[in-house]
Amino acid sequence: MPSTIQHAGQGYAIERFYSVPDDAWYLELAETDPPGRTFLTAIVADEDPDRTPTVCFDEQTGHRDIPYAVMTWFMEETAEEVRSSRGWMExxxxxxxxxxxxxxxxxxxxxxxxxxxxxxxxxxxxxxxxxxxxxxxxxxxxxxxxxxxxxxxxxxxxxxxxxxxxxxxxxxxxxxxxxx
Structure with a gap:
């Protein structure tokens, strides 16, 4: 079940999934009203201490204005994923x-x-x-x-x-x- 947030009349969702080949959790941020493609992805490797978490923008979606509240929410969700997936590495x-x-x-x-x-x-x-x-x-x-x-x-x-x-x-x- 994706996490969702509303901001200024626009819905946003974070979809989480695990990539077995990458040994990593992916958190993907997309608009929900109307449903759009992912424009921001956080990758959290959970098995390799040498792979640090990363965040990347999808270049194909072009320029996006991401409200600060939405970006903060996404980064808090990403930080929680890092804590739960990688905390043991600390x-x-x-x-x-x-x-x-x-x-x-x-x-x-x-x-x-x-x-x-x-x-x-x-x-x-x-x-x-x-x-x-x-x-x-x-x-x-x-x-x-x-x-x-x-x-x-x-x-x-x-x-x-x-x-x-x-x-x-x-x-x-x-x-x-x-x-x-």
Whole structure:
């Protein structure tokens, strides 16, 4: 569902979509009254820390006067996309590699998943409690306070589950990335 805004009798919409080949979110701004073609696009790469977000104008639509309120709204929406898609890239460099590997090896992990406690056991050996909360917050948008309180439960995690997860990580090239 596109986000919309009205300004001075003109409607504007932001259409969001993900481009798999680009590993990036696209936010496209267009007029809605009448429906027009996209004239402004923000591109937010979400997997490569070296690719910074960009904004570009469609040269084929020609000159456009974009009201300040509409441009501010578009840039606020873009900033939120950057925060939600790339916020994990802003953590300390020594934790970034680990965070990226976790996102690739265990995409979409939640605290309800059977791999959650074994993962905590593995990471608790490598990280301080604060860094553990930072990494899981960045990788999976988990509340760092919840993660820190769950570390106590790691002691009760079945050793077999931890060994299975270690084997999965080893087969997928897990390098860890950070040590205490």
């Amino acid at each position: 953590i300390a460099p020594e934790l970034l590699g680990m965070t990226r590997q976790l996102r690739l090896l265990l995409p979409g992990l939640t605290v309800e998943d059977e791999q959650y406690l074994p993962l905590l056991a593995i990471l608790a050996e490598l990280l301080t409690d604060d860094d553990l909360g930072t990494v899981l917050s960045a990788a999976y948008d988990m509340d760092p306070r919840t993660v820190r309180s769950d570390v106590a439960a790691v002691r009760t995690s079945p050793p077999g589950a931890v060994a299975e997860l270690r084997a999965l990580f080893a087969s997928d090239g897990w390098t860890g990335g950070a040590a205490r």
